[in-house]
């Protein structure tokens with residue numbers, strides 16, 4: 101189990117990762133929501149995530165598919181713990197940078213590479229959008 105927490109400490113969680121790696125997402129939604137060139141994530145089954153402290157607030161937006169994407173964040177400091185896309189069923193996307201072990205985890209792959217900022221170097225195998233065997237595109241540019 102990896103321990104996660106928000107910036108202010110009002111919320112904390114634990115999550116069981118499939119692999120101890122970061123998946124970099126360069127999509128436009130991650131850039132806008134996170135304010136950086138890419139977000140660091142991993143897809144896990146919903147039951148792998150347990151909220152240990154506080155309550156997360158939900159921000160919902162709709163992808164091009166018309167399906168809802170729900171982002172769960174700390175209502176005080178806005179750190180984004182994970183999001184759930186209706187289209188992904190029982191899986192959620194956890195933000196791996198918010199885990200205690202984030203610094204020791206290597207990059208595993210990069211997705212939505214087509215939206216990479218031109219000065220951001222490639223650090224892992226890159227997919228234009230999603231790897232072919234992933235559940236569904238996680239967001240639209």
Ligand SMILES: [Zn+2]
Pocket residue numbers: 106107108109110111174175176177178179
């Ligand atoms: Zn917080």
Ligand SMILES: [Zn+2]
Pocket residue numbers: 125126127128129130131139212238239
């Ligand atoms: Zn993204």
